[in-house]
Amino acid sequence: MHRTVLRTTLRLSQATVFLALVMPSSIAQDAPVPNGLRDAIFGAHKHPTANVSIGGHAFRGIVSRDGMPVLVWSRDAKSPLKLPFDRAAFARWINGADKEFKHLGFEASFKSNARYLDMDAWVFELSRKGVPLFDHWVKVYWKDKIFVGMLNHFPAPATSVVEPTDGDRSTPDRVYYAQADAKAEYRLVIATLSRRETATHRRTEVVTRRGAEVEIWQQKDGYMAPAGAATFSEYTVPSGTFPDQIWADSTGIIWFSQPSNNWVTSFNPKTSKFTQYATTGGSGPDGLWVDDKDRVWTGLYYSSHLGVLDVATKKFTAFAPPYTPASLAIPSPSSRDTIWVTDHKNNRISEFDPKQSTWLGSHVMPTSATWVVAGTVDRTRERVWFTGYSSNSLPYKDIGKPIGEVPTPTRGGPSFLVYNDNKIWYSNWLNNRLGMLDVASSKFTEYTYRAGETGGPIAITPTGKPVIGGKVSHIVVFDPVSKTFTDYAIPSSRRLKDGITVSPDGAIWFTGTYTNKIARLVIK
Amino acid sequence: MKHSVLIVSLFAIATPAMGQLVKLTTGSGGGERQPVVSADGRVVAYLAMSAGTRELFTIPTKGGTATARTTGKDVSVGYGTFDSWTSISMSANGRYITYWNLSGVHLVDTVSKTDTVVAKTFLIPYPRLDTAGKRAVWQSPVNNQQEVFVMDLPNGTPKQITTTSGAGRRLPVVDGGLVLFQKTVGGWHELFLHDVQLNKTTQLTTNSGPGNRYGNFAPGGDSIVYEAIASGCKEVFVHSLLTSKTTKVSSLGKTGDRLPVATMDRHLFYQSRSNTLEVYRADDDGKNVVTVTTGSSGGLRRPSTDAHGHVVVFQAANAGGTLEVWCYRYCPEVTLTRYGTHDKPSLGKLESDDYWYRCDLWPGIRTSLFNYWAVWALGVRQTSVKIPGTGSSLYTDPLLLAPVHVPALGGAYARLPVPQAMKGTLYYQWFVFDASANALGIVGSEGTKASF
Numbered sequence A: 001m002h003r004t005v006l007r008t009t010l011r012l013s014q015a016t017v018f019l020a021l022v023m024p025s026s027i028a029q030d031a032p033v034p035n036g037l038r039d040a041i042f043g044a045h046k047h048p049t050a051n052v053s054i055g056g057h058a059f060r061g062i063v064s065r066d067g068m069p070v071l072v073w074s075r076d077a078k079s080p081l082k083l084p085f086d087r088a089a090f091a092r093w094i095n096g097a098d099k100e101f102k103h104l105g106f107e108a109s110f111k112s113n114a115r116y117l118d119m120d121a122w123v124f125e126l127s128r129k130g131v132p133l134f135d136h137w138v139k140v141y142w143k144d145k146i147f148v149g150m151l152n153h154f155p156a157p158a159t160s161v162v163e164p165t166d167g168d169r170s171t172p173d174r175v176y177y178a179q180a181d182a183k184a185e186y187r188l189v190i191a192t193l194s195r196r197e198t199a200t201h202r203r204t205e206v207v208t209r210r211g212a213e214v215e216i217w218q219q220k221d222g223y224m225a226p227a228g229a230a231t232f233s234e235y236t237v238p239s240g241t242f243p244d245q246i247w248a249d250s251t252g253i254i255w256f257s258q259p260s261n262n263w264v265t266s267f268n269p270k271t272s273k274f275t276q277y278a279t280t281g282g283s284g285p286d287g288l289w290v291d292d293k294d295r296v297w298t299g300l301y302y303s304s305h306l307g308v309l310d311v312a313t314k315k316f317t318a319f320a321p322p323y324t325p326a327s328l329a330i331p332s333p334s335s336r337d338t339i340w341v342t343d344h345k346n347n348r349i350s351e352f353d354p355k356q357s358t359w360l361g362s363h364v365m366p367t368s369a370t371w372v373v374a375g376t377v378d379r380t381r382e383r384v385w386f387t388g389y390s391s392n393s394l395p396y397k398d399i400g401k402p403i404g405e406v407p408t409p410t411r412g413g414p415s416f417l418v419y420n421d422n423k424i425w426y427s428n429w430l431n432n433r434l435g436m437l438d439v440a441s442s443k444f445t446e447y448t449y450r451a452g453e454t455g456g457p458i459a460i461t462p463t464g465k466p467v468i469g470g471k472v473s474h475i476v477v478f479d480p481v482s483k484t485f486t487d488y489a490i491p492s493s494r495r496l497k498d499g500i501t502v503s504p505d506g507a508i509w510f511t512g513t514y515t516n517k518i519a520r521l522v523i524k
Numbered sequence B: 001m002k003h004s005v006l007i008v009s010l011f012a013i014a015t016p017a018m019g020q021l022v023k024l025t026t027g028s029g030g031g032e033r034q035p036v037v038s039a040d041g042r043v044v045a046y047l048a049m050s051a052g053t054r055e056l057f058t059i060p061t062k063g064g065t066a067t068a069r070t071t072g073k074d075v076s077v078g079y080g081t082f083d084s085w086t087s088i089s090m091s092a093n094g095r096y097i098t099y100w101n102l103s104g105v106h107l108v109d110t111v112s113k114t115d116t117v118v119a120k121t122f123l124i125p126y127p128r129l130d131t132a133g134k135r136a137v138w139q140s141p142v143n144n145q146q147e148v149f150v151m152d153l154p155n156g157t158p159k160q161i162t163t164t165s166g167a168g169r170r171l172p173v174v175d176g177g178l179v180l181f182q183k184t185v186g187g188w189h190e191l192f193l194h195d196v197q198l199n200k201t202t203q204l205t206t207n208s209g210p211g212n213r214y215g216n217f218a219p220g221g222d223s224i225v226y227e228a229i230a231s232g233c234k235e236v237f238v239h240s241l242l243t244s245k246t247t248k249v250s251s252l253g254k255t256g257d258r259l260p261v262a263t264m265d266r267h268l269f270y271q272s273r274s275n276t277l278e279v280y281r282a283d284d285d286g287k288n289v290v291t292v293t294t295g296s297s298g299g300l301r302r303p304s305t306d307a308h309g310h311v312v313v314f315q316a317a318n319a320g321g322t323l324e325v326w327c328y329r330y331c332p333e334v335t336l337t338r339y340g341t342h343d344k345p346s347l348g349k350l351e352s353d354d355y356w357y358r359c360d361l362w363p364g365i366r367t368s369l370f371n372y373w374a375v376w377a378l379g380v381r382q383t384s385v386k387i388p389g390t391g392s393s394l395y396t397d398p399l400l401l402a403p404v405h406v407p408a409l410g411g412a413y414a415r416l417p418v419p420q421a422m423k424g425t426l427y428y429q430w431f432v433f434d435a436s437a438n439a440l441g442i443v444g445s446e447g448t449k450a451s452f
Helices: A002-009 A013-022 A087-096 A166-170
Strands: A050-054 A057-063 A069-074 A107-116 A119-128 A131-143 A146-153 A158-161 A174-180 A186-197 A201-208 A211-219 A230-236 A246-248 A254-258 A263-268 A273-278 A285-290 A295-300 A306-310 A315-319 A331-333 A339-343 A348-353 A358-364 A372-378 A383-388 A393-398 A404-407 A414-420 A423-428 A433-438 A443-448 A455-460 A466-470 A474-479 A484-489 A500-502 A508-512 A517-523 B007-009 B020-023 B043-050 B053-060 B096-101 B104-109 B114-119 B135-142 B145-152 B173-175 B178-185 B188-195 B200-203 B223-230 B233-240 B246-248 B267-273 B277-283 B311-317 B323-329 B335-339 B355-357 B360-362 B364-366 B370-386 B393-409 B412-417 B425-433 B442-444 B447-451
Touching: A050 A069, A087 A107, A087 A119, A107 A131, A131 A186, A166 A174, A174 A201, A246 A285, A246 A500, A246 A508, A254 A285, A263 A285, A285 A331, A295 A331, A295 A339, A331 A372, A339 A372, A348 A372, A372 A414, A383 A414, A393 A414, A414 A455, A423 A455, A466 A500, B043 B323, B053 B096, B104 B135, B114 B135, B114 B145, B135 B173, B135 B178, B145 B178, B188 B223, B233 B267, B277 B311, B370 B412, B370 B447, B393 B412, B393 B425, B393 B442, B393 B447
Parallel strands: A131 A174, A158 A186, A211 A443, A455 A500, B007 B412
Antiparallel strands: A050 A057, A057 A069, A069 A146, A107 A119, A119 A131, A131 A146, A174 A186, A186 A201, A201 A211, A230 A517, A246 A254, A254 A263, A263 A273, A285 A295, A295 A306, A306 A315, A331 A339, A339 A348, A348 A358, A372 A383, A383 A393, A393 A404, A414 A423, A423 A433, A433 A443, A455 A466, A466 A474, A474 A484, A500 A508, A508 A517, B020 B323, B043 B053, B096 B104, B104 B114, B135 B145, B173 B178, B178 B188, B188 B200, B223 B233, B233 B246, B267 B277, B311 B323, B335 B447, B355 B360, B360 B412, B364 B412, B370 B393, B370 B425, B425 B442, B425 B447
């Protein structure tokens, strides 16, 4: 479609100029995000993309709300960029493009090499005048020495940088810390990493002038569960692809969405039978949640509706959104029998009343481009909480009040969340830390799990243990009593994306989205 | 007192025979049923969908027609990982039922057919009635913390009995003047007992681990049953309120909630995972574990039992996929009807004093006599024949006469095991040997008709 229009338009030189000015994204060949980077950031294939020029190279990419390149790849899918496959040279290239990267004088230096899926990932740390930037980096992905893409994890928008003193430069535990303000903008301030060890853990506290920003715990012991501690059962999805979000109804039937096929699908653990249910055409059922009346709610991302399948009658109904354009994504409950649904792309949350089949409201997030992902409910406070992936925040909504927002202390890309006993547990898409906000004290703590894994969906067991579905190959279970993780290597249904839940009997169910499987994990 | 007297066993059956499983409901719609059975074992309250809303129903445990107790109320339920607590409760005789919806906490009187909002709280209040249906407790947020409220029904004033209880749910239950609830201590929910009259609260458990305790009184109030963490899993515990001794009952090592309930006869029912969650019964010391259900499907079983464990009611999926209410019956429903009159002993008076222990019926007679003999007469026909020389009558044609010696002050009791298959009608009465009472020296009791 784009190309047809372009050919017609390019016959007129004036029109060509006009097109280049207002529709730059249409000129390139619209290279989509490479498959390998689809989950490098949350929902990469759903973000708006733009042409980005960095250091003399033409990229296609996803940019922050202030225009900083976040995830970039070759603009021309058929013609890979000729970037230097040399770590030092690549660092020089990054540093030579400081303005385009919006790095504010922070310089990249090679830190480590990791594997991500079938790619090499070079990790560059960032520092300014000898003081490292805490918890941020640039990651460059290569496949067979060919540049695939680059993830620029730098605070955005960054409004100011505090100059370090000589003392800061000479003190090893001094770092730059991205301190969020009320507008979700960042000041890069000097912080001290206060370290302490217990018999079982290393604890690092990030302390700025305004006090402790976050506590980060890491266990000394290993993570792997003993053999035989758990049982996996894996089931190949017989029809369609891409099992996505998952939930159990009150009868123990497992439900999951298949957006690529416009289905919601059930699985009966007793009979191992899958049954697909059609949604409205072209709908792309995305998030999925089953309510207390066994109604399967799903956000129809591409047809913009909120869908519901009544399990008893098998009748599917789609409700038009209260605004346009809309891309309804992930539904979640409230404390008043209503349904909240997020819209990542259009930066909204909306509340639907199933009794009246009406929308009670739609609310624009206070921070632009929040990329609000998922919701959960605190039934005591009548508060619904959400994750703001791009805003690195936990937005919340009280009855009759405007949306509030709590910035997370590190910028790990909060993606999924659960609430229990005054605590919000959330997964970070970009790192291997489980986040926790104590709602009563407003204190954040993060817990580090196995290196190489990143979250991932999250659920919680009846014993209060958060469970993270790792995006690589583990189910990671956290014990808040001992502050330790135990992880379980997934046999084959690996690469979780959005789907994990705990069924009423305590079993953990998850979707192996890219392996086209669902699986059950029973611990003990 | 009852256990100090001499007893006689009439049948060789020491344990009840296999029970009988009955599906009580059909076509209940989406969501959970959350059934609760009355302490007298006669009626089940449960939730089912009706015209798109969730409503309250009752049905006899022996089956029959369900009765809608609400219409258009759209009853609310707890839902989710930490809301496995059953959302409705019922008085011992099944007359009163509590539930909640967005209007608040409701009290249903099934006799006067009234439905009254007794409190306007709706944020997972989990109201609970005492056995008499005269007192209710619930939780409600105060300063963002769930606190416990108690109210004398139907018109009392709600009284807040906890403050600054911390995170999570209180899940209170009430038994007369005692309220059991959970509260955060050191990060874990621990069980506390509050004496309403003394306004005194006592902590019962420590170091219980994460998750809810789902604590419940055993009928009679002598003990509580709850779940707590042991070796990383939820296990069933019993805490005696008489001795303060805590006993770990189960060693399941399985994931999931147990949701235990107790009878007053030292039986427990709980759910545990086999392939799916199943219902188990055990003695309160953990011995004699019996599998009640096998091959059931659906989410939570939520076992509920009567005071003596005659029936256990639970939810499980039927072939059509909806959760339905099932009743597993260990012994038949028995109706005892008195007829005739007691004769007068030389001292005091006679009083019939039948009771149940599990599936054993213990017909008894209480007197003010000391060191005496009594005979229990059991027959299959009702009669009324005057006995000369006494004020007594023969109220049954005795097929069996069982003597009982009472060496001290107290009552005489016989034991009648009642297997599930038992049907029909029996008649019985007592004769007490009391030389001073009349010319024959025999004092007869009223008759009792036992319909199985």
